[in-house]
Amino acid sequence: MSLNYDQAIEKYEPTLGLEVHVELNTKSKMFCGCATEFGAEPNTQTCPVCLGLPGALPVVNKTAIESSILIGLALNCSIAPFSRFARKNYFYPDMPKNFQTSQYDEPICINGFLDVEIESDEGNKVFRIEIERVHMEEDTGKSLHVGGSTGRIHGAEYSLLDYNRAGIPLVEIVTKIVPNTGKYAPQVARAYVAALRDILRGLKVSDVKMEQGSLRCDVNLSLAPSGSGELGTRSETKNVNSLRSVETAVSGEIVRQANRLQSGEKIVQETRHFLEESGETRPGRSKEKAEDYRYFPEPDLVPVVPDNKWIDELRKTLPEKPADRRKRLQSEWSVPEKEMTAMVNAELLDTVEETVKLGADPTKARSWWLGEISRIANERDVVATELISVTAVAQIINLINQGELTDKLARQVVDGVIAGEGTPAEVISKRGLKVVSDDGALMKAIEDAIAAQPDTAERVRGGNIPAAGALIGAVMKATGGQADAAKVRELLLKHLGQ
Amino acid sequence: MSIRNSAAEMAEALAKKEISAVELANQHYAQIEAVDKDVHAFLHLDKAGALAQAESIDKKRAAGEKLSPLAGVPLALKDVLVQKGVPTTCGSKMLEGWRPPYDATVVAKLKDAGIVILGKTNMDEFAMGSSTENSAYGPTHNPWDLTRIPGGSGGGSAAALAAFEAPLAIGTDTGGSIRQPAAVTATVGVKPTYGGVSRYGLVAFSSSLDQAGPCARTVLDTAMLHQSIAGFDPKDSTSINHAVPDVVAAAKKKDVKGLKIGIVKQLSGAGYQKGVENKFNDAVAELVKLGAEIVEVSCPNFEYALAAYYLIAPSECSSNLARFDSMRFGIRIGDDGSKGAEEVMNLTRQVGFGREVKRRIILGTYALSSGYYDAYYGSAQKVRTLIKRDFDAAFEKCDVLVSPTAPTTAFKIGEKSEDPLAMYLNDIATIPVNLAGVGGMSLPCGLADEDNLPVGFQIMSPAMKDDRMYLVGGALEAALLSKWGKPILDFAPRLAGSK
Ligand SMILES: [Zn+2]
Numbered sequence: 001m002s003l004n005y006d007q008a009i010e011k012y013e014p015t016l017g018l019e020v021h022v023e024l025n026t027k028s029k030m031f032c033g034c035a036t037e038f039g040a041e042p043n044t045q046t047c048p049v050c051l052g053l054p055g056a057l058p059v060v061n062k063t064a065i066e067s068s069i070l071i072g073l074a075l076n077c078s079i080a081p082f083s084r085f086a087r088k089n090y091f092y093p094d095m096p097k098n099f100q101t102s103q104y105d106e107p108i109c110i111n112g113f114l115d116v117e118i119e120s121d122e123g124n125k126v127f128r129i130e131i132e133r134v135h136m137e138e139d140t141g142k143s144l145h146v147g148g149s150t151g152r153i154h155g156a157e158y159s160l161l162d163y164n165r166a167g168i169p170l171v172e173i174v175t176k177i178v179p180n181t182g183k184y185a186p187q188v189a190r191a192y193v194a195a196l197r198d199i200l201r202g203l204k205v206s207d208v209k210m211e212q213g214s215l216r217c218d219v220n221l222s223l224a225p226s227g228s229g230e231l232g233t234r235s236e237t238k239n240v241n242s243l244r245s246v247e248t249a250v251s252g253e254i255v256r257q258a259n260r261l262q263s264g265e266k267i268v269q270e271t272r273h274f275l276e277e278s279g280e281t282r283p284g285r286s287k288e289k290a291e292d293y294r295y296f297p298e299p300d301l302v303p304v305v306p307d308n309k310w311i312d313e314l315r316k317t318l319p320e321k322p323a324d325r326r327k328r329l330q331s332e333w334s335v336p337e338k339e340m341t342a343m344v345n346a347e348l349l350d351t352v353e354e355t356v357k358l359g360a361d362p363t364k365a366r367s368w369w370l371g372e373i374s375r376i377a378n379e380r381d382v383v384a385t386e387l388i389s390v391t392a393v394a395q396i397i398n399l400i401n402q403g404e405l406t407d408k409l410a411r412q413v414v415d416g417v418i419a420g421e422g423t424p425a426e427v428i429s430k431r432g433l434k435v436v437s438d439d440g441a442l443m444k445a446i447e448d449a450i451a452a453q454p455d456t457a458e459r460v461r462g463g464n465i466p467a468a469g470a471l472i473g474a475v476m477k478a479t480g481g482q483a484d485a486a487k488v489r490e491l492l493l494k495h496l497g498q
Numbered sequence: 499m500s501i502r503n504s505a506a507e508m509a510e511a512l513a514k515k516e517i518s519a520v521e522l523a524n525q526h527y528a529q530i531e532a533v534d535k536d537v538h539a540f541l542h543l544d545k546a547g548a549l550a551q552a553e554s555i556d557k558k559r560a561a562g563e564k565l566s567p568l569a570g571v572p573l574a575l576k577d578v579l580v581q582k583g584v585p586t587t588c589g590s591k592m593l594e595g596w597r598p599p600y601d602a603t604v605v606a607k608l609k610d611a612g613i614v615i616l617g618k619t620n621m622d623e624f625a626m627g628s629s630t631e632n633s634a635y636g637p638t639h640n641p642w643d644l645t646r647i648p649g650g651s652g653g654g655s656a657a658a659l660a661a662f663e664a665p666l667a668i669g670t671d672t673g674g675s676i677r678q679p680a681a682v683t684a685t686v687g688v689k690p691t692y693g694g695v696s697r698y699g700l701v702a703f704s705s706s707l708d709q710a711g712p713c714a715r716t717v718l719d720t721a722m723l724h725q726s727i728a729g730f731d732p733k734d735s736t737s738i739n740h741a742v743p744d745v746v747a748a749a750k751k752k753d754v755k756g757l758k759i760g761i762v763k764q765l766s767g768a769g770y771q772k773g774v775e776n777k778f779n780d781a782v783a784e785l786v787k788l789g790a791e792i793v794e795v796s797c798p799n800f801e802y803a804l805a806a807y808y809l810i811a812p813s814e815c816s817s818n819l820a821r822f823d824s825m826r827f828g829i830r831i832g833d834d835g836s837k838g839a840e841e842v843m844n845l846t847r848q849v850g851f852g853r854e855v856k857r858r859i860i861l862g863t864y865a866l867s868s869g870y871y872d873a874y875y876g877s878a879q880k881v882r883t884l885i886k887r888d889f890d891a892a893f894e895k896c897d898v899l900v901s902p903t904a905p906t907t908a909f910k911i912g913e914k915s916e917d918p919l920a921m922y923l924n925d926i927a928t929i930p931v932n933l934a935g936v937g938g939m940s941l942p943c944g945l946a947d948e949d950n951l952p953v954g955f956q957i958m959s960p961a962m963k964d965d966r967m968y969l970v971g972g973a974l975e976a977a978l979l980s981k982w983g984k985p986i987l988d989f990a991p992r993l994a995g996s997k
Contacts, residue, residue: 055702059735093839299705
C-alpha cells in the first residue's frame with residue numbers, strides 16, 4: 001500500500017534547499033560584448049570569446065556585477081570585499097570552452113535571508129529562508145538532439161548547437177537548508193520562489209520569465225523520520241520552471257521518497273528531471289560518484305573588489321521591498337489579500353498603481369485591468385498594457401465615477417480605444433455614447449414599461465421589489481443601454497410608491 | 499641595404515625611399531626560399547597578405563602620410579598568435595587547417611604599425627617544449643649548426659632572425675620560450691612584464707604565465723618592436739593600465755654608470771656549462787668597466803621554481819586545452835556517423851595532440867584533482883608567492899638582476915627528446931621571471947669556448963620597469979660589439995644558398 005501526501009508527511013520530516021538560476025537582463029553577455037536578446041536566429045549573437053575560440057579572453061561585464069550586488073543587498077547579504085571567478089572543468093558540447101567560468105568558493109554575496117509568508121491552518125505564517133550565497137556564472141549554449149526517441153544526446157542521430165545563450169550572465173542564489181517546514185514545504189518553496197521573483201522584478205535586473213527559462217529553480221529535498229532530527233539523503237530536481245511546478249515537485253518528491261523509505265529502499269543521491277506534463281520526476285545522473293570539476297581560480301580574470309562607496313551608492317538605489325510595497329498598497333487601497341495576489345500574479349500591480357495615481361478608484365482600476373482588459377488581452381494573446389494605455393483606462397474610470405458612463409457604455413469605450421478609434425473622449429463622441437440622465441426622458445420610458453407590463457408593476461407596488469428587475473430591463477432596452485441603471489431603479493421604485 | 503641590416507636601418511632606408519617595402523619583403527622571401535628548406539623556421543608564408551600590406555605602406559609613404567617608425571619592415575610571427583584568415587596551428591596537428599576569424603591584439607597592433615607579417619613560425623606544440631622538436635610539423639634547425647636545436651618553444655622565430663629570414667619576430671614566453679631560443683641562436687628576445695603586452699589572441703598554454711614579446715637581432719630593434727606591441731588592452735583583463743616605459747630611449751642611452759646589478763647566486767654552478775659561465779662572467783666584467791656596481795644576491799626559493807612551474811603550467815594547460823574537442827574548429831577524426839561525441843573527441847585527441855602535450859594535460863589534470871589540489875596546485879601557488887618575495891627583496895638592493903639565460907648552449911636534435919626532465923632543466927634560469935611576472939631579456943654575450951656556440955645573457959627587471967633591461971642590454975651590446983669588431987651573427991657559418 002502506498003502512502004499519500006498526508007501519510008507521508010506524518011511519518012517523515014522534509015528538509016528543503018533551493019537553488020535559483022536567474023538570467024540577468026544585461027544588454028551584453030557576461031564576458032563579451034555580444035547581445036543577449038531572446039529568440040534571435042541561432043548563432044547570430046556570438047564572437048570569439050563566447051564561442052571559446054583559441055586565444056580569446058573574457059572581460060567581466062560591470063553591469064552584471066552591479067546587478068549581483070543589488071540582488072545581494074535586496075536579500076540582506078554581506079557583499080564580499082574580494083571575490084573571484086573559478087573554472088569548473090567538465091565536458092559538454094554546448095559549453096564552448098569545456099569549462100564554465102563561475103564563482104566557486106569566493107562568491108560575491110553571502111549570508112542573507114528572505115522572509116516569506118504562507119497561509120497556514122492557523123492563519124498567515126512567516127518562514128525565514130536563509131541565503132547561503134549569491135554567485136555569478138555564465139550560461140551554456142543550447143543543444144537540440146535530433147533523431148532518436150528520447151530527445152537526449154544518447155541515441156540521437158545528430159545534435160544542433162546554438163551558442164546565442166552561451167555566456168549570458170547568470171546569478172545563482174542558493175539557500176541554506178530550510179528545516180521545519182513540515183507539511184507546508186511545498187507552499188514555502190513556492191512562496192520563496194515567488195518572493196524572489198518579485199524582488200528581482202523590482203530590481204529590474206532580470207526578466208524573471210520562468211517559461212522562457214530566465215528564472216530556473218532546482219529543488220533539493222530530503223526526508224528524515226519525524227522527530228529523528230536526522231538529515232536524509234537528498235535528491236536534486238532540476239529545471240522546475242513554474243511556480244506551480246515548484247510546489248508539485250516538492251510534494252511529489254516527498255511522496256516518492258517517503259514510499260521508497262517506507263518499503264525499505266534507500267534514497268539515491270541523484271539529479272532528477274522534472275516532467276512538466278505529469279508533475280513527476282525521472283532520474284538523471286547519479287551523484288554517488290561525485291564529479292570532479294577540478295576547480296581553480298580563473299587566471300584570465302582579476303578578482304572582483306567592489307569598494308564600499310560603490311556598494312553604498314547601489315544600496316541607495318534599492319527599490320521598496322516587494323513585500324513592504326504590497327502591504328502598503330493593500331492597506332491604502334483596502335483590497336482583500338486574494339485580489340492583491342491576483343494583481344501580482346497577473347503582473348499588473350505596477351499598472352494598477354499607475355492608474356490609481358491618475359485619479360482612478362483602486363477597486364475599479366483593479367477590476368478593469370484584471371477583468372475586461374485582461375480578458376481581451378488573453379483572447380488576443382497579448383499583454384494587457386499593449387492594448388490600452390494607463391491614461392485611457394484612468395480617464396474611463398473617472399468618467400464612470402462622474403456618472404458620465406455606465407459600466408456597459410464604458411466597455412464600448414474600451415472596445416473603441418482598443419480598436420484604434422482614438423482617446424476615450426473621441427470614442428464617446430464618435431459613437432455617441434452618452435448616459436441618458438434627463439429625468440423627463442427616463443420617466444417617459446418608465447411609464448411605457450409600466451403600461452406594457454401592468455401585472456409586474458402591480459407586484460412591485462405590492463412589495464415584491466425583485467420583480468422590478470424586469471421593468472428596469474425594459475427601460476434599459478428602450479434607452480439603448482445608455483441610461484444609468486441605478487437611476488432608473490430609483491425613479492421606477494419611487495413612481496411605484498416603493 | 500641588405501637583409502643582414504638591423505630593422506632600425508631598414509626603417510631608415512625605407513623612410514629615405516632607398517628601398518620599397520615590397521622590395522624589402524621580396525628580398526626576405528628570396529632568403530626564405532633559399533635557406534628555409536634547411537632551417538624550417540616557417541610553417542606558413544602569407545606572401546599575398548604581406549605584399550599587399552607592403553604595397554599599401556609604399557603608397558602611403560609616396561603620398562606623404564606619416565607612418566610608424568617600423569612601417570614596411572618585415573616580421574615573422576610565432577604560430578601561436580591568431581591572424582585573421584591565416585592558418586594558425588600552434589605547431590599542432592589539432593589545429594591543422596584552422597583559419598582564425600579574428601586578429602590577436604598584437605597582430606592588430608603590428609598591422610596598424612605598418613609592419614609586414616611574412617608568415618607564421620614553427621614552435622613546440624602549444625608552446626610546450628624547449629627545442630621546437632615537439633612541433634607536429636618537424637623540428638626547426640639552429641642556423642649556427644643545423645644538427646642542433648634552435649631552442650623552444652619559439653625556435654622558429656629565433657631561427658628566422660639568425661638566418662636573416664626576417665629582421666623582427668614575435669615570440670611568446672611562458673617559461674623561457676622567447677629568451678632561451680634567443681640565447682642559443684645569438685639573437686635578442688624580451689619577455690615583457692606580465693600584462694605589458696596583450697594576451698588577447700595568444701592561444702593559451704598557461705594563462706598566468708604566458709606573455710608575448712619582441713625578438714630581433716639588436717637591442718634597439720627589440721625595443722622598437724616592444725614599443726609597437728605593448729600597452730593596455732581592454733580585451734585582456736590581466737593587461738596593465740599603465741604607460742609603457744620608454745624602452746626605445748633606454749636602448750639608445752648606453753649608460754649604466756652607478757647602476758646596481760645583482761648576480762643571482764642560485765642561477766649558476768651545478769648544471770651550468772663552463773663556457774656559458776665564462777662568457778657570462780666576461781660580460782659582467784664589461785658592465786663593471788662601464789661603471790656598473792655588482793651586487794651578489796640570494797634568491798633561496800628559486801630552487802623550487804621548476805617544480806612549481808611544472809605544476810602550475812600543466813594545471814592551467816589541462817583546462818585551456820579542453821576546448822580542443824573537435825566540435826567547432828580544427829581536425830575531427832572518426833566522425834563516420836556511428837560514433838558518439840565523446841568517442842570522436844577521444845579519437846581526435848589521440849591523433850591531434852603530441853606526446854608532450856598529452857603528458858602535460860595528464861599531469862595538470864592530476865594536480866587539480868580533488869584531494870590533490872592543495873598538495874600540488876595550492877603549494878605551487880605558495881612557492882610562487884615566495885619567489886615573488888625573493889625578487890622584491892633582490893630589487894630592493896639592485897636595479898636589475900642578471901644570470902646566464904640557459905645553462906647550456908644548443909644541444910643536438912634528438913639528444914634530450916627521450917628525457918623530459920633533462921629538457922625541463924633548460925628553463926631553470928628563465929622560469930622564475932614568469933612565476934613572478936617580472937621582465938626578462940636575453941642578449942648574446944659570446945660563444946662558448948668548448949663548442950663555439952652562442953651564450954645568452956639574461957637581464958631581469960622589476961615589473962613595469964622594462965626600460966631597465968633595455969638600458970643595461972643596450973650598453974652591454976655596444977661594449978661587446980666594439981670588443982668583437984663585428985656583430986656576433988657574422989661569426990656564424992654561412993647557410994647554403996644564403997643571400
Ligand atoms: Zn560573444
